[in-house]
Amino acid sequence: SQQGEEDPQALSIQEGENATMNCSYKTSINNLQWYRQNSGRGLVHLILIRSNEREKHSGRLRVTLDTSKKSSSLLITASRAADTASYFCATDGGNTPLVFGKGTRLSVIA
Amino acid sequence: GAGVSQSPSNKVTEKGKDVELRCDPISGHTALYWYRQSLGQGLEFLIYFQGNSAPDKSGLPSDRFSAERTGGSVSTLTIQRTQQEDSAVYLCASSLAGRYGYTFGSGTRLTVV
Numbered sequence: 001s002q003q004g005e006e007d008p009q010a011l012s013i014q015e016g017e018n019a020t021m022n023c024s025y026k027t028s029i030n031n032l033q034w035y036r037q038n039s040g041r042g043l044v045h046l047i048l049i050r051s052n053e054r055e056k057h058s059g060r061l062r063v064t065l066d067t068s069k070k071s072s073s074l075l076i077t078a079s080r081a082a083d084t085a086s087y088f089c090a091t092d093g094g095n096t097p098l099v100f101g102k103g104t105r106l107s108v109i110a
Numbered sequence: 111g112a113g114v115s116q117s118p119s120n121k122v123t124e125k126g127k128d129v130e131l132r133c134d135p136i137s138g139h140t141a142l143y144w145y146r147q148s149l150g151q152g153l154e155f156l157i158y159f160q161g162n163s164a165p166d167k168s169g170l171p172s173d174r175f176s177a178e179r180t181g182g183s184v185s186t187l188t189i190q191r192t193q194q195e196d197s198a199v200y201l202c203a204s205s206l207a208g209r210y211g212y213t214f215g216s217g218t219r220l221t222v223v
Contacts, residue, residue, distance in 0.1 A: 033211055042114075042201065043153075045211035088152065097143050097166070098212065102152035 004032075004089040004101030012107040019076040021104040023089030024069075030092045032065055034074050037086045037103070046074075046087075081110045112136075116202050116215035123192055123222055131187040131218045135204030142185050143205075143212065144177060146198040153201065159185065192222045 007022045023032070031050045035043040049056045049065045049072065056063045062075040076083055086105050090098040115134040123129050135142050144156040155169035159179045170176070174192075179185040189196055199219050203212035 035212075035214075041199065042214040042216040043203075043212075045213065048211050095160075097155050097158045097169075099155070100145075100153040 004091050004099065006087070006089055006101045006104040008104060009102070010105045010107070012109065013079055015079060015081055015108055015110050017079055019079050019083070019106055019108070021074045021087050021089075021106070023072045023074070023101060025072075025089075025091045026070065027091075027093060029067075030094050032063075032072050033090045033092065033098065034061075034063060034072075035088045035090060035100075037088065043088065076106075079106075079108045081108050084108045114202055114204055114213050114215035116200075116218050118218060119216065120219045121221070123220070125194060125222055126191055128188065128190045129192055129220065131189075131200050131202075131220070133185045133187070133202030133204075133215060135183065135185070135202070136213055137183075139204035139206050139213070140182070141205045141207065142179055143203045144185070144187050145201045145203070147201060147217075148198045156187070156200075189220075192220075194222050196220060197222045 004023045004025045013019050029051055031048050033048045034046045036046055037043045047058050047063050049063050060077045065072045084107050086103040088100050088103045090100045092098055117132045140161045142159045145153040147153050157177045158166040174190045177187045199217040201217045203214045205212045
């Protein structure tokens with residue numbers, strides 16, 4: 001069963017705008033991770049946020065985690081055409097494999 | 111190698127034939143995972159190897175699917191008597207100690223005709 005549910009399913013923005021994607025999950029987690037996928041192939045790990053953290057930054061990426069609401073958001077600032085991809089959240093419940101959501105398809109229009 | 115390597119990149123097979131998909135994880139990564147992804151969908155967990163422990167096979171969709179990991183390194187996913195619904199991209203990933211981010215291979219696109 002899928003734990004993470006991303007919202008929206010698809011997002012289209014202009015280059016330079018910010019993109020926000022949300023993820024909700026159902027059970028307790030050790031950490032939550034975000035991945036990017038280009039062209040339906042391998043995923044690239046972007047960022048990991050632990051359950052005791054509330055916010056994390058990496059370059060133009062900002063991730064927040066609200067364990068009380070069981071939700072996370074990924075913000076990409078000053079988006080570029082190269083950011084066009086699908087973005088997945090994945091939850092780590094402990095000694096079990098990551099559970100991935102269905103992803104958000106982001107299109108950045110130049 | 112520097113990354114996770116999967117072969118073949120693409121495989122077209124006839125319904126009813128057996129296929130083997132190979133994954134070479136990052137050296138030293140103790141955890142290895144197989145997922146599959148149907149067109150436009152999320153990732154479906156298949157099987158998980160962690161060190162010398164018995165693999166977690168809870169995601170395998172039927173007994174036609176099996177996987178092994180030899181010497182704690184290379185893994186092979188075997189699908190017997192392939193069906194059209196087996197068509198998907200099969201993704202392999204490895205991680206250090208199973209508690210960190212995963213490194214994915216580029217996947218094998220399997221098409222059953």
